[in-house]
Amino acid sequence: MTNYKIETKCIQSGYIPENGEARVLPIYQSTTFKYNSGQLMGDLFDFKADGHFYTRLSNPTVEAVEKKIADLEGGIGAMMTSSGQAASLIAITNICKAGDHIISSNSIYGGTFNLFSVTLKKLGIDFTFIDPDMSSDEIEKCFKKNTKAVFGEILANPALSVFDIEKFADIAHKHKVPLIVDNTFPTPYLCRPIEYGADIVIHSTSKYMDGHAVSLGGVIVDSGNFNWANGNFPDFTEPDESYHGLVYVEHFGKAAYIAKARAQLMRDLGSTPSPNNAFLLNLGLETLHLRMERHSENALKVAEFLEADDRINWVNYPSLKSNKYYDIAKKYLPKGCSGVISFGIKGGKEAAIKFMESLKIAALVVHVADARTSVLHPASTTHRQLSDEQLIASGVPADLIRMSVGIENSDDIISDIKQALNNI
Numbered sequence: 001m002t003n004y005k006i007e008t009k010c011i012q013s014g015y016i017p018e019n020g021e022a023r024v025l026p027i028y029q030s031t032t033f034k035y036n037s038g039q040l041m042g043d044l045f046d047f048k049a050d051g052h053f054y055t056r057l058s059n060p061t062v063e064a065v066e067k068k069i070a071d072l073e074g075g076i077g078a079m080m081t082s083s084g085q086a087a088s089l090i091a092i093t094n095i096c097k098a099g100d101h102i103i104s105s106n107s108i109y110g111g112t113f114n115l116f117s118v119t120l121k122k123l124g125i126d127f128t129f130i131d132p133d134m135s136s137d138e139i140e141k142c143f144k145k146n147t148k149a150v151f152g153e154i155l156a157n158p159a160l161s162v163f164d165i166e167k168f169a170d171i172a173h174k175h176k177v178p179l180i181v182d183n184t185f186p187t188p189y190l191c192r193p194i195e196y197g198a199d200i201v202i203h204s205t206s207k208y209m210d211g212h213a214v215s216l217g218g219v220i221v222d223s224g225n226f227n228w229a230n231g232n233f234p235d236f237t238e239p240d241e242s243y244h245g246l247v248y249v250e251h252f253g254k255a256a257y258i259a260k261a262r263a264q265l266m267r268d269l270g271s272t273p274s275p276n277n278a279f280l281l282n283l284g285l286e287t288l289h290l291r292m293e294r295h296s297e298n299a300l301k302v303a304e305f306l307e308a309d310d311r312i313n314w315v316n317y318p319s320l321k322s323n324k325y326y327d328i329a330k331k332y333l334p335k336g337c338s339g340v341i342s343f344g345i346k347g348g349k350e351a352a353i354k355f356m357e358s359l360k361i362a363a364l365v366v367h368v369a370d371a372r373t374s375v376l377h378p379a380s381t382t383h384r385q386l387s388d389e390q391l392i393a394s395g396v397p398a399d400l401i402r403m404s405v406g407i408e409n410s411d412d413i414i415s416d417i418k419q420a421l422n423n424i
């Protein structure tokens with residue numbers, strides 16, 4: 001499907017029915033698959049034949065959605081996971097182990113920050129968190145002999161900083177390590193990081209890709225562009241004793257990254273998506289292009305309304321001309337910046353809580369990035385594990401309200417905000 005435009009890929013990629021088969025992607029709700037010969041099943045285990053044998057490793061419904069997402073991102077392959085957290089975990093542990101080091105932007109999702117700074121640290125992987133707006137020279141100084149990857153979030157949740165993909169790709173490649181990016185908020189409709197040099201792209205599909213807040217999921221997409229045989233990644237070029245001596249780069253060539261993630265880590269960790277969730281995700285993806293366009297349009301209207309209201313201290317949305325990231329957003333996110341905005345209300349925490357409780361359309365939920373408008377006060381909820389210093393470092397001041405602008409009528413959303421502001 002590589003020649004079609006992204007709107008067509010959202011609908012058509014991944015599942016192509018044969019004569020007489022279901023028009024819509026079927027749900028293969030089966031843990032296992034039948035074969036007539038032991039030889040054939042053995043060949044499947046040895047990667048000598050294509051096919052499914054156990055849903056922990058692969059499933060036809062899941063595979064179709066993986067193909068669609070790989071096509072949307074312009075990657076060579078993809079692997080779905082049970083959640084976005086599992087995607088981050090596997091993307092990192094597929095290329096590093098205890099004793100290795102990673103450079104990560106500090107402007108990332110709170111859950112990712114905890115995974116890196118607490119759990120992976122306990123497993124012996126060392127992280128240096130940096131301000132992504134640092135100069136290339138300053139970033140260069142953070143590299144160590146054991147650095148194995150650079151990580152960042154394209155449109156950070158909830159700081160909404162925009163990640164300079166080309167700057168980081170150049171630095172990472174100079175040091176022979178891959179750039180891994182989280183593209184959850186833009187989705188491939190608003191930004192395709194591989195086109196700017198990212199090597200691995202991960203997503204929490206629980207957000208805009210699913211789009212309806214019905215299924216948790218994650219995905220890892222490989223660009224196929226990184227040279228895993230450059231000497232820095234022996235696990236790709238030396239025999240895998242847990243897979244009777246398989247050498248990933250030799251056997252899979254450019255597709256080695258996802259093959260290894262599946263053969264080793266999905267096998268051992270089992271953070272597998274369910275076929276039913278993959279089906280729901282696919283339904284979401286079929287309207288991704290329409291939804292992202294409307295989310296971005298509505299969010300800009302709401303952001304402009306809030307910016308003009310003197311009861312609001314500040315508004316953060318990269319599509320606003322006043323925004324620090326306006327120029328870089330124009331470059332990487334020319335079609336818009338998704339539905340998520342943040343702002344601070346005069347009157348501090350108390351006013352923020354009164355405001356949120358007065359909203360009628362917008363609901364107070366932890367989730368963001370689905371069709372319905374929602375609000376959240378991160379400092380008292382999603383980010384409550386972070387200290388005051390960490391909150392500031394991740395760009396989440398205590399008065400910040402995050403609003404995920406839905407695809408309802410924008411006049412109705414703005415009227416709802418007006419009446420809630422009047423109620424403070």
Ligand SMILES: *Cc1c(COP(=O)(O)O)cnc(C)c1O
Pocket residue numbers: 083084085086109111112153157182184185203204205206207216217218
């Ligand atoms: C939600 C989110 C995650 C984690 O995904 P889950 O599906 O909730 O596990 C990772 N990154 C970003 C940017 C997110 O918004």
